Amino acid sequence: MLTPVSESCQPADPPTPATGRAKMSDVARIAGVSQAVVSRLLRGDETLRIREETRNRVLEVAAQLRYTPNEVARALRRAESGILGMAVHDTSNPVYSEIMAGAQEEASASGYALLLADADELARSDRTFERIVRGNRIDGLLLQRGSSTADETIAKIAATRLPLLLVNDRTRGEIGSVALDDDDATYLATRHLVELGHTAIAHLKLGNPKARSEARTRGWRRALHEAGLPDGPQLRGGHTPEEGAAALPRLLASGAAPTGIVVSNVLAAVGAMTAAREAGLRIPEDLSIVAMHDVFFARHLSPPLTVVRLPLRELGRRSVAAILRQLEGSPARHEIITELAPELIVRGSTAPRRKQR
Template sequence: MRSTDRKPGARAQAPSMADVAAVAGVSHQTVSRVLNAPKTVRPDTRERVQSAIEQLGYRRNSSARALRTRRTRLIGVVNPGEARFGPANTTMAIEEAARVAGYATTLAVMRDSQAATVEAALEFFLGLGVDGIVVIAPVTQVAAAANELAGSLPVVMVTAGLRPTSKLRVVGVDQELGAYRATRHLIELGHREIIHVSGPNNWFDARSRIVGWRRALTEAGLEVPPIVPGGWDPVDGFAAARGMIADGRVPSSVFAANDLLALGMMRAFHAEGIRVPEDVSVVGFDDTEGAGYYEPPLTTVRQPFAAVGHRAIEVLLGVIEGESVPSDPIAPEVVVRESSGPPREGAP
């Protein structure tokens, strides 16, 4: 029976790959290559197939494909339960990159590396038949869990400051380089006193940013002052700045471990009539949404989260296929705005 001759009320049969091939004037195998390895098909042929797919409204049958290839095209993503800017944006970037590559994602939250937590996550992923796992591991506890998971499935860890192993690939932003560039920016403005207000010590990002700050100061022959312990929230930055003010030692410049710390510090400085950047320059990290609308607009380090998501998926698919894909850290960039300027006259 032709599709135009079907009985009233009968469900239309979904177009098949063979239907697409017939409309495009190509073989079934060519359609498959366009869907799974488009770069191997000539552009003109690829366009004909894609046009036929759109014309027919063809959709791939994921269940049938999974039975045939023993692949589910499903990727597990482990999140540490952090809704903060970095982990949240990394999670979204990974989901988007996976979808572009033809994979779906499923999320498991792992707040610690206890054996029971790791086992529960692994059983969850094994039950779904995921092809591999991406672990977002900003803190030491989750990184330890990633090593446990890597013995059972292909695993890529998104973190900073760790080296890959034979069973675990590592992808991430070069946090040390970002901190180094932020500090160099202040040095090139003429600052010789650059205080660092740090993030939590159990975060790899915070540790790497300390290393980059120290390296820049050491290379410039400048004194490396004591770290001011902070956190990730504006209240932490506010408290750090209030402590400086109370001690009568407001520096000519501050590199804060993230933008929210910088925001809290600028609020404290403003309350005491200390001008930014005339009296003290402030640089943050992350380029969070709205950083350009602080008063003054914040100089900060922008992280390429979309690039991290794509790199994580590329590396994971390489592991699944038994191929080696480069996983070098991705460089961030300094975004210069109005919160940083030359040191005040007479500043050390």
């Protein structure tokens, strides 16, 4: 007969430790349980019997404190499943496909298989995902962050038991990350429009994830200020054609009259181009558009889309290499790929400013 481990009903009041690495006693104190409960739960002890509410509270506190017990870390370094997981938002996104291709190449070269999952579906099937994690069926997880709450659910489950790495994210927390040089990318795009004579340059930004969006906003603003130009109008353009199409009319209705637009997502740029034509604007005669990321269809649009190409495939490779270092016992690090600079690909959607609308 299994004997339940004692637990208290209410969490303790003291706050999260402000400095230093969290200990098991910190998790137990804040969650309001014994250290034995914390230890057995995070080890995946199948004989442990506790209430679901208590179980969730312990996992949440452990995730918030970024606590990983030493015995779990040792077990992870000995893991032999040979499988890495990768969770992205919208597996059909052509931007993500380049990242995944690079990740697959690096994983295969290192003797690992890479399993792909949709982050939102993974979060909805959280109990299934938790069984996979607790059963050590994957050795580590790469998470391409998006704008949904699914990221929090996935991180909460994975962070206490697996090496977790954020892909294309500029976090400075204890979870490792690999990011692109987003600041220089939008700087390059904006400078291109400035050199074409545009003085009213708008920005359709990402919105989320916040760090990536802010980096791209900085690049756009830096190029304007270097040219002695004021900030142009800025609205959220999102990540999809639908969001881009909805943003362009809002931009025009705001009273702004830009002759050039930097769009922080290539799919949103496609929607913005459609909305511009529906508004009676010619591209690039009335409005020049340049977007982040080169995808296979960009050169086939009408007109072909000017883009800034970023090293997406290298991002995938570098992310897998980073999480494999964590599996070998190295601490999590934060990397930004700067040696492969963003590259401007000029096509037909940008031209010298001819007239002010």
